[in-house]
Amino acid sequence: xxxxxxxxxxxxxxxxxxxxxxxVPSTLHTPLMSGAxxxxxxxxxxxxxxxxxxxxxLTTVLGTLAVIFATINVVGGYLVTDxxxxxxxxxxxxxNSK
Amino acid sequence: xxxxxxxxxxISAICFVLGLKMLSSKDxxxxxxxxxxxxxxxxxxxxxxxxxIISFRWIAIGIVTGSVIxxxxxRLVAMTAMPEMVALFNGSGGLASLLVAxxxxxxxxxGATVTTTALVLAIIIGGITFTGSLMAWGKLSGVLPGKPVLxxxxxxxxxxxxxxxxxxxxxxxxxxxxxxxxxxxFHLLLTFTVVALLMxxxxxxxxxxxxxxxxxxxxxxxxxLAASAAGIAIQNNVLIVSGALVGASGIIxxxxxxxxxxxxxxxxxxxxxxxxxxxxSESAQQQGEVNPVTIQDAFLILExxxxxxxxxxxxxxxxxxxxxxxxxxxxxxxxxxEVQFAIHPVAGRMPGHMNVLLAExxxxxxxxxxxxxxxxxxxxIDVAIVIGANDxxxxxxxxxxxxxxxxxxxxxxxxxxxxxxxxxxxxxxxxGIENPLFFRDNTRMLFGDAKASVQGLVEEFRQVLKT
Numbered sequence: 001x002x003x004x005x006x007x008x009x010x011x012x013x014x015x016x017x018x019x020x021x022x023x024v025p026s027t028l029h030t031p032l033m034s035g036a037x038x039x040x041x042x043x044x045x046x047x048x049x050x051x052x053x054x055x056x057x058l059t060t061v062l063g064t065l066a067v068i069f070a071t072i073n074v075v076g077g078y079l080v081t082d083x084x085x086x087x088x089x090x091x092x093x094x095x096n097s098k
Numbered sequence: 099x100x101x102x103x104x105x106x107x108x109i110s111a112i113c114f115v116l117g118l119k120m121l122s123s124k125d126x127x128x129x130x131x132x133x134x135x136x137x138x139x140x141x142x143x144x145x146x147x148x149x150x151i152i153s154f155r156w157i158a159i160g161i162v163t164g165s166v167i168x169x170x171x172x173r174l175v176a177m178t179a180m181p182e183m184v185a186l187f188n189g190s191g192g193l194a195s196l197l198v199a200x201x202x203x204x205x206x207x208x209g210a211t212v213t214t215t216a217l218v219l220a221i222i223i224g225g226i227t228f229t230g231s232l233m234a235w236g237k238l239s240g241v242l243p244g245k246p247v248l249x250x251x252x253x254x255x256x257x258x259x260x261x262x263x264x265x266x267x268x269x270x271x272x273x274x275x276x277x278x279x280x281x282x283x284f285h286l287l288l289t290f291t292v293v294a295l296l297m298x299x300x301x302x303x304x305x306x307x308x309x310x311x312x313x314x315x316x317x318x319x320x321x322x323l324a325a326s327a328a329g330i331a332i333q334n335n336v337l338i339v340s341g342a343l344v345g346a347s348g349i350i351x352x353x354x355x356x357x358x359x360x361x362x363x364x365x366x367x368x369x370x371x372x373x374x375x376x377x378x379s380e381s382a383q384q385q386g387e388v389n390p391v392t393i394q395d396a397f398l399i400l401e402x403x404x405x406x407x408x409x410x411x412x413x414x415x416x417x418x419x420x421x422x423x424x425x426x427x428x429x430x431x432x433x434x435x436e437v438q439f440a441i442h443p444v445a446g447r448m449p450g451h452m453n454v455l456l457a458e459x460x461x462x463x464x465x466x467x468x469x470x471x472x473x474x475x476x477x478x479i480d481v482a483i484v485i486g487a488n489d490x491x492x493x494x495x496x497x498x499x500x501x502x503x504x505x506x507x508x509x510x511x512x513x514x515x516x517x518x519x520x521x522x523x524x525x526x527x528x529x530g531i532e533n534p535l536f537f538r539d540n541t542r543m544l545f546g547d548a549k550a551s552v553q554g555l556v557e558e559f560r561q562v563l564k565t
Contacts, residue, residue, distance in 0.1 A: 010339075016115065018346045020122075020350075021351065024122040026449045029315075029449030029450040034184045037184060038134070039117070039138070040318065043329075045141050046325075049145060049151070060156055062200050067157055068164040071161050071164025071168060072164045073187050083173075085128040
């Protein structure tokens, strides 16, 4: 792909991102930040490609480290977001015990 | 095959877009997060089966290791330490993008100008994100001093670092320019990597702990941009799109947060809260008498109150008092008192952090009110109980123009009939700013550990309600 095409995609995606979340209740700031953070772990795809198609030992090492850290970001990010949001859900089912 | 891969990447991107959208509304947030995680799973699986992978061994080792670490930390972290955890995950993502860019370089050193530039950006942004997030973690968890760290020559040091990054990265991107004098490009790459890592430290160091939420949000946005840059370097659409989404929406979220604190982003990043707070030490001379109160007296006032508003802050989280507070609220309620929780948008260590903590303690959702709805009616409330909150109820924000807090929207606790402030001591809060609320005539200080004080009140109520 040409560089300009990549930039084209980049710029459109940035505009989409800017429009995406205009109004967020402050309650959701932390989960939203954490959920968006998990998405930035998409770099895992790049890490997997590097680690899996490496031709030198250095690339393998760098790629594998990248896979580890990106996976921490992805798995940890999604789980922690879900844990936070789960707490909002819990009391919504209207329990009055304890 | 390539067609199907691209198709799957498009669907992943759609999952992320819809997921983010759903995350910004209460009813759909959890499903949004799941949708976004499905998109992620799909992107990774399709990459694995794309045929571009020669060896799976190291990928498997990496994914298993990362999953175990990520899952355990997400499970085990206390809700109070959530902001620190998000900072760490974020730093980890930034580091991953940096490593991907380095791996790309080590695989084939020469590339088009656009890809090389993207590679450099991924390393620089990823590096700053990584060490910056570590600093944010350190400041929030108390490993590092929360106060802004300022030293002489800080500006000069930062300028040198910026100049260093610019020179080395330009020399790296256009090797022809410096072909005669330049050392190996690999050394250039190492140089600006190290400088970027240093910059993450020097940029976050002078920012006060109270501003860390905004910093983490900004770093989150940056880790998205790093992923996007890595995507351009490896010419992968799904990285570009998803990274840009996070980068852009992160900027919006950051600006929403700074607005909630009534600070401009540049003010947060470059002013160094402490340098403004110089007036705080001058006001160490007390502003009047403090009225302490015993638990018994506080109980008597509470028992007679018709309406009570509880204003929680991070101190509540620190002393793990949320369950005791929920119990007190229940007892007040059964005593015929109307109880509400007034949540400041930035109470806790992050916007919405306090809501999460109270939700964890099963406080009914209907009892939570936002600052904007409580302030117009707070003068009708008999008692305001401030638990471990300080800056978010500081009247200086409204009254004292030279206060560093001036202009920040606060909960007007002092307008309630009586104000109880549960506090460990007279030390100023996280931001190190004196709070005149403590010296008001209608303020009563209940010194001691917040949890112990609340439990004391609970005991008093129990005894009375029993008889």
